[in-house]
Amino acid sequence: MASKTQNSERNTERPTEIHTDSNASNGFLKCCFLPKQEEIPTVQDGKERLKTERDFYQSLSNFARQYNIETMQTKDFGFPYNIALGMWDLEKKVEQVNEDWNSFKLIRNNRKILFVKEERYYTGTSLYYIPIVPLFQMLKDPRHKQNAQLLLSVCSYLYHIADVPYYRQQNSYLYWIYEMHEDWIEQGDEAEEDMQEFRREFKISKTIGDKIEKKLFNRKNLEMFEKRLTHFKSHTDFDQDCYKVASDAFALYTKYPETSIFRNQPTPEQDPYNDDNKAIGMDMYISFVADTKGCLYDNIEESINAEFNEYGSIEEPTVYTPINGTELSKADFDFENRFFTLMEDLYKILTP
Template identity: 35%
Template sequence: MKHEQETSSPGKGNHKRKTEPAVSVNRTVYTGYQKAKRCTRSGSTAKTVRTDGNPTFNFIKQTFLPKIGLNGLGNNGKFKITSEMDREFKKSLSIFMEYYNVHFMHSKTGNIAFDWLVEFEKLKDSLGQSDELELNIIKNELGIVALESKVQYNTGSCLYYIPVVPLYRFLKDKRFLSSRPAVMVLLSACSYLYRNAGVPMYTDYGSYMSYEYDILVNWCEESDEPDSCQSDHRELKIILSIGEWMQQKFHHQKNLDFLEERIAKVKPVDEFDRYCLSVGQQTLWLYEQYPKENIFRFAQDIPHNPYDGDDLTLMGQYISFIGTADGGIYDMLFDMVNTEFGENRGIQQPEIVQIFDGRPLTNHDFTFENAVFKLLEDVCVILNNY
């Protein structure tokens, strides 16, 4: 039987483990986008998409409200609805109603545009309202009129920034030897988030955080007062060096191969051990159920129009490993990010799109997202409180 062997022992460290219990996620673990305001995710989770025909979503957000003209849609009826388009719409409506298990009497006034509007309103009334489901009438790539649903996973408008310097200290500080099994489980969790779930590292070339840290380095190097920036420059060098070392650790497949064995070695004696054990169990379930799923798998499509989409905060910008979550460098990093995101009109989130045009519908849901964002939160709590 293959067992894990440690290849190196922890080195000396100067960071003392905190003895107070970890605070809840209400502490500033990830930060809201509004300027000078810090918040945490709410406890609510996104609704789950099901395909069993039950009206899972008792809510809808109307985004298409046709302007009624004399003979069609649009201002003054310039967009004329043909009888073929009406047949396509009715077919799509029938599929949609069966999928969501809703029933109502159809409108037959003779004015096609008005009938569409009435049907749309009835769908809204049948399903209720929420910001998490959007319903549109579209033409697909084949030119067929169909209903389209978009359901979003609410990430809570928070920054999911995982600091790696605390984990580095756990691995290197001999005072953590008694909790070595728990620390190794925590390493496995971070390895899964990086290798499998695709959470970017701040030392990944081309990542958003890599760019932000480069800006900080340039500021220090080009400062008119180099003496005052020396300590910040030294801290940045250490943070980047640790990041490269931890990135190599995260790459190792053995972190996942030995995850179950590492979990079995954890004998909880304090809250730190118990938190790490819980994180390990969550990671094991995710690795077994979703070994190849990426946290960006359902990332909302962003318009290619240069004038529409650039003012959204992307998932790769608010989900990342970072160096530290305290100190002067973090304060500067937070100020930069907060200023940039505060100017944006919204955030990119996971989104499942269904088009009811007669082609097979997907059975996608947010089970993975519920689990992986919970893991992100819990890892953040540990690394921000010990």
Template identity: 30%
Template sequence: MAKLVEDLQQQIGEIDHDANVLVITREFNLPTLAITKVFDTKATLYYLPIEPLHFLLQQRDRKPAAQLLLSVLCYFYQIGGIPYFREHSSYLYDVYQMINEWYSDEEICEYPEDYQHVIDHIQLIKRESGELLKSLSDKDQLALLDDQVSQFYPTTKTEENLKAIAYRVSTLINIYPGRSILDSIPDDLNRIDGEGRITAEHYLSFIWSGEDCLYDQLMETVNCELQEYNEIDEPMSIQLFDKPQNQISHNMSFDQEFFDLLNDLSDNLYDFAHEKHH
């Protein structure tokens, strides 16, 4: 069997070098030949800062932009499957808690005013991020996306980019209603357990900010842990050959657009953040 799979892998590789041949075994079913194709996430941490939304919501004259951005982020939270860092079930919840405990020692900061700044910032995150989570969970807000896109008139380049992103999100919802990126990541392919692996919640998440006093410590903590892992769960297309197939076929257009949007949205959020911090 191993020799057969090896020969098939060589033949398939000549057609598509990114495709892999597997024999999938599942309980109560016969082993099944499958050809898989993995979407390369490029070892990137897709962390979306939520502080720019908080910043916009505080400005009365930016309300249309704030509401449109909120609807876009609602999609990634409610449907897309991006965890929120203040939820106990999320990976980054524990990381933030660890950082909070680390800063509970006054000797961490050389100057008392620096220590007080960090403590005040941590309290602000705890207070405001909970309210933002309620907004992200609002299904009515997501339902407003199409109307908000059509009625939004941008006044800056950053707002123009936001509108373009929102339009693409609306299109993605119409083509793939209700589909999460987690639907593309198989739970188990002949794997005994998930320990020692980078899972989706490790590299997909909302965070508070990418420019605050906690960010460097956050990234250092995450990177130190993840560099110990040598396997990663990524979106995958699986074509089973439990019955005859006309051709090898893998459609990963949803995954491609989803991650393209994450990249563009992340840049857009940092552009809004730049307005505040600079």
């Protein structure tokens, strides 16, 4: 957040103007010049340039034919201005045929440059975090043990098949966040009551996190999924909610037995022009977490929001369809739609 400097006043004195002599010619101000790029070309550079231009104009031709657009002739311009000019012209022409230019990308795929239609599944600004401390507490409660075992199968599916990151794994984003807060806690004052509570919650997050991961790692929970679902008996509204979530998860598992939520994650190779626009990764807002209540999580959530505010965009499931003159089919986000709905419903059950 920007803050105003105290006791600062604006300097009203204008700086001394610097200009050329009044007799200097200013006719060049009415002209435009392309910047000159000096480089020593090699044989390899020449081959790469020719291949890039050939791929670009072939894909441009397919694009123009697909959308009935007449493009500007830019081949006589030097590289890379010919490509930049072609892109600029195409953007204007796409607007004229009422298409959204932002839905198209020029990407490099298998060393080939081509135009693609980009379709995204919008995830919004939610953190899809599944707390496991409430699941552990349900397992210890005889009244809810049946519910807990059913939800254990659901979480095991998310862990093994959907590839939802687990916060106790060192390669996960939340592992680093928890570690950062542990360092901060260790540097705190032992006598402070808040620090004692942070240490208690952090110890719980590690101990229970490791215990639940051992259970999730056991694939018996996947093997027993259908049997647990078949023998589940509903007596309360909570039972019905658990059964509904488990049924949806099992149906998703049955239809997509090997599908990861990261199947359509955009990569730098797919979108090389997004390097300067740092994006929030999908593995940063999808994860298992210790708990979503308490002082520790409040601080973790605050840290995450502060970090996310520094990013320019967010990674979302994305499908790139090559524009090659054939009919473009609409992207299928059935799995993503059902997955994120499942995550929301499971979160509601675990955080009543």
